[in-house]
Amino acid sequence: MPDASSARWSELDRPPLDGPALQAALTRDSRLWRSVEVVEEVGSTNAVLLERAAGDDAPEGLVLVAEHQAAGRGRLARTWASPPRAGLTVSVLLRPDVPAARRGWLPLLTGVALAEAVGEVTGVRTSLKWPNDLLALDGTKLAGILAEAAGTAVVVGTGLNVSTRREELPPTGSSLALVTGAAVDRAPVLLAYLRALERRYLAWTAALGDPVATGLATDYLAWCSTVGAEVAVALPDGATLEGTATAVDWDGRLVVRTPDGTAELASGDVRHVRTRPPGT
Numbered sequence: 001m002p003d004a005s006s007a008r009w010s011e012l013d014r015p016p017l018d019g020p021a022l023q024a025a026l027t028r029d030s031r032l033w034r035s036v037e038v039v040e041e042v043g044s045t046n047a048v049l050l051e052r053a054a055g056d057d058a059p060e061g062l063v064l065v066a067e068h069q070a071a072g073r074g075r076l077a078r079t080w081a082s083p084p085r086a087g088l089t090v091s092v093l094l095r096p097d098v099p100a101a102r103r104g105w106l107p108l109l110t111g112v113a114l115a116e117a118v119g120e121v122t123g124v125r126t127s128l129k130w131p132n133d134l135l136a137l138d139g140t141k142l143a144g145i146l147a148e149a150a151g152t153a154v155v156v157g158t159g160l161n162v163s164t165r166r167e168e169l170p171p172t173g174s175s176l177a178l179v180t181g182a183a184v185d186r187a188p189v190l191l192a193y194l195r196a197l198e199r200r201y202l203a204w205t206a207a208l209g210d211p212v213a214t215g216l217a218t219d220y221l222a223w224c225s226t227v228g229a230e231v232a233v234a235l236p237d238g239a240t241l242e243g244t245a246t247a248v249d250w251d252g253r254l255v256v257r258t259p260d261g262t263a264e265l266a267s268g269d270v271r272h273v274r275t276r277p278p279g280t
Helices: 004-013 019-027 045-053 100-122 176-180 186-206 216-223
Strands: 035-042 062-069 087-094 126-129 133-136 141-150 153-161 230-234 240-248 254-258 261-265 269-274
Touching (some): 019 035, 019 062, 019 186, 045 062, 045 087, 045 141, 045 153, 100 126, 100 133, 100 141, 100 153, 100 186, 100 216, 126 216, 153 186, 186 216, 216 240, 230 254, 240 261
Antiparallel strands (some): 062 087, 087 153, 126 133, 141 153, 230 240, 240 254, 254 261
16 A cells, blocks of 8 residues: 555646536537536446436537546457546547448547647647557557447547556557656646547538548548558457558448458457558
8 A cells, every 4th residue: 555655746646637627618618518527436437428328318518537447448348447547538428410321430530639639738649540549659559449329329438548657558558648758737638639529520510420521531541550551450250351451431441452352341450560651
């Protein structure tokens, strides 16, 4: 058990979020966000909002942030955990009025918003690995995104490593503090992310999910390090597909050219075997 001195320094390194201040700053001029709730601990922020969304009476625009997520879920039924106050664990409840096929762009849109916010606030250069991990330039993982549907609602959860230390991360992980070599205030990153997400989401839904007319497709490809890379994709049925990622299609699916032809993937765990040369 840490002594009082170490606990005091930990609090300085990882201060709590100010829920009322975040609520006031975010909702004052927002057309989307209705409330920001910060809780000390929760099993899964996505699970809580999915339960609220199930009755169809929960409005779009709810934001739930957990200082500690005890039973977080990642893609492909993986678990995800982070030390208390070391990262941003946030889920949002959305009800996108777009054709069902266009919903595949929502996690990609979220990734672009997160990449923009991280760059704006911290100066950290990142890339996006389809269908959405946020990567540092060395390929280590800074954040993951999970979108889950419940009727007309989609809950999008994001977990971003902010002050997580090397010994608290898997070998493939990183954090903003490790990349910058300095402390990073979580609140400005959270606000910048939610504002970028609102701006892009409102434009996307107004265009009925059209990724081309809104510029989303172009912007996503600019951030994406998967397209152009040699990839190995672990598919939900256990098979592995290898080839070159050539595009992201109209429905947000990854297009992979293989020796046996072209495949359009709606889901899968991507590993970059060889990335495209810089500037290409």
